[in-house]
Amino acid sequence: MSESADLVVVGAGPAGMAAAATALDGGLRVVLIDSGAAPGGQFWRHPPLSAREAVPTADLHHGLSTYRALCATLSAHEGTGRLTLLLNHHVWTTAREEDGFAVHAMDRGRAPEERAVVLRAPALLVATGAYDRQLPFPGWDLPGVLTAGGLQSLLKGGGVVAGSRVVLGGTGPFLLPVAAALAARGAKVVAVCEAAAPSAWLRHPAALLRNPAKWAEGARYAGTLARHRVPVRTRTAIVGAEGEGRVAVVRTAALDAAGRPLPGTERRIEADTVGVGWGFVPQLDLLLPLGCDLADAGDGTMAAAVDDGQRTTVPGLYTAGETCGVGGAALAVSEGRVAAVSVLTDLSAPARPGTRRPAAERRAVARHRAFARAMAQAHPLPPAWPAWLTDDTPVCRCEEVTAGAVRAARADDAAADHRQVKQLTRAGMGWCQGRMCGPAVHCLVSARDQPYAPTERLIATPVTLGALADSGEPTTDPS
């Protein structure tokens, strides 16, 4: 299948939904494409529409009124024929062409079957979000240890609680909604281990005071956690997991100012499930091969560099949401709207009432960005986190490369970045292509102030040669 439009939006999370809605309201023809079974992305992850009654998840969400309004707008434009919404479609690469972009995807609506789809448009908006940042610890590859986002996706997408006694750990405000959701669905959340100090937020009073909605959201989670008697332990980390075939015991420790476990503070907690997240890594897979510039996101990661209209350094290529630096759903919605107004302007679409008021959205973006920077500074990776690694701790889960092997690559072979470590040890060379271990390997070998930039991956998701051969895609566009 081949389809053309004015704008292709990749990713139907908060940013992509808002961008598509604004662009459609402005009169454009839009293709909105997502790998999930329903619009919403990770933040508003939902079961498919047909399963909403069988798998009720509305109580787990925040900001659903915005989600429902965006769904209604998109649905209305599907009716006019100007929106093509492609769900269960995995974009595996994008390419620049003379008149814009080609987006190559696989329709996996009836997996394992797959069908190649090519979309073409003069403008491309990438809103692919982010994924949990992981730091390894002894036992982190035991079954029952999940990412915090993984626990949340099972809850929101499938109505499934992954275990009965859960310990959460890492850093950042995201741990709180995950704890609240698990507790609300009957799991015993034994502890939330937050590596940051409780006073860290107070260093940025201005950013907090300008975002009262975030206070309200935080207070709601705090209330839920208090009601379920979930202890939140600050300056504490999960430093080990033990068990035969599944995690049975979690080891936690208090951290010193550098993030080193303090001797004598270790606790052993019985648990069958662990959720870990150290903030997020922007999902740049589709942006990097197009050659857009990156910028330091301020949280130890690189993100896409954009102007105040969400334009990347590649003409016709826009990005919004977590790809520009992790900042949450409200920011993503505002950035999506700003990006769509830029697309309308740049394509010289005739102005329609209500679609050209970017000033207020831009102010919202600035306010939310300031909050995100404050959060990043309040929730840094503890610099001394490698202190809890043992030499035999696996760092790369796919190729089973240990911390000892990574350290040897640095010490013996002078590997200076995660790419060289990959060549020397195979860390990052397996199925996930370094998406899980990349940030950790980066920390183990690179200078501390250097943000992590992922490796460029020409193919963002594995595809079969058979499906490509059957696509009938000509080598040049006949139009």
Next chain:
Amino acid sequence: MTAVTAFTVDGEPLPFVPGQTLAAALVASGRVAWRTTRGGQRPRGIFCGIGVCYDCLVTVDGTGGQRACLVQARAGMAVTTGEGDDE
């Protein structure tokens, strides 16, 4: 929540709620691991839950390398697990 239909995992029927992924149905049944790594024979199953880590690979109707967290369960699907899914 009542299960109304099933797919098979290594020949055994596994009930699921339509709309769930294969991984969600497996986890709901109490399973969090379903294959082993080819190097150290370490168990792997659900980890990232959003298609990024590839830990949850299964074979679906004879096709390997399928991420259980992304594939929507359908009645009658034949899922096989174990070694070799990461090759």
